[in-house]
Amino acid sequence: MKISSLVLTALLGACVVTAQAQSNVAIYGTVDSGLNKTTGSTLAIGKRDNNKLGFKGVEDLGDGLSALFQLEIRFEPDTGAVENTTTTTYRPLFQGQSRVGLQGAFGTLRFGRGLSAYQETSIAFEPWSGMPTPAGFMTDIQVAGYTSDPLSAAGNSRNRFSNAAFYNSPLYAGMFQVNVTYGTKEANGNPVIIGRGTALAPQFPANSPAAEAPYSVSATFYNGPVGLMAAYEKNGVETDIWSVGAMYKPIDGLKLMTTYQRQNQDFSVPFNPITRAWMIGANYNVGVGKWLAGIGHKSPDGLTMTRQYSIGYEYNLSVRTYLYSDASTRHADTHVNYYSLGIHHNF
Secondary structure, eight states, X not given: OOOOHHHHHHHHHHHHHHHHHOTXXXXXXXXXXXXXXXXXXOOEEEOSXXXXXXXXXXXXXETTEEEEEEEEEEEOTTTOOBTTOOSSOOOOTTOXXXXXXXXXXXXXXXXXXXXXXXXXXXXXXXXXXXXXXXXXXXXXXXXXXXXXXXXXXXXXXXXXXXXXXXXXXXXXXXXXXXXXXXXXXXXXGOXXXXXXXXXXXXXXXXXXXXXOOOEEEEEEEEETTEEEEEEEEEOTTOOEEEXXXXXXXXXXXXXXXXXXXXXXXXXXXXXXXXXXXXXXXXXXXXTTEEXXXXXXXXXXXXXXXXXXXXXXXXXXXXXXXXXXXXXXXXXXXXXXXXXXEEEEEEO
């Protein structure tokens, strides 16, 4: 998908005019790029984090009620193209999220596209905060290779729900919160998923009463240096996953964290449907820098287990910009090493 410079200029211009007219509208984003090298590949320009351009705003409606919206474009820093879009795949312009809703004493209710409750909650319990770098654990280990949106178009982000409602409860007693995501059966009109059936009898046709509506729930508890998490999700092909996690801050600057998750693909694969995974990690802030480290393990039934060891370092040049370096080694069917060096800037 190509976006003409004229269309993008008009979009940005409209948002700037809106931002000037309403002080509660903001333009923000992330630009992250650097060098990376993986075993068996050449040195490349890549990214550690998702690159994005976003627009968000809040309007005070009175009596404690507010309207809010948020839109995020995702792009590739090395080419400037919309993220992962090719001549054979389609990704939406607002790939990151496109949501509008209301916020009040009841909590926050939004509609559109965004991270599911399970995926959004898990980010806080992972050393790389859910960034898609191969050194991180979120995509494969932290969620056991699970996908929230298997019925989406090829190349689409798989940790989000489209056509969904999102609810975040108020923070009870300043410590406890519940999050719920419910997706409709629209499935973006994509081809059927066969699952354990045959080509003549697929189990998960899109836009059909036979398809299950996906949903996701999570709960978090924070009290002083302790944080706890529990989450459960079932996607459109009835694969489900649950996870529990904990974090602890024994001293200033040090955050320890661990998670365990179990995925069940019984409706999608004929054999060995269970995958178990765990991760132990830490963040340690020292002066203007931060160390990141973790160990992860994934055990799919009847398949080769995966072990991953990762370490990273961030050096803050300012409150918005830091340099980073990551390294990881992964053992499964093959042994793969990964190294990166780059710069991350928020605006």
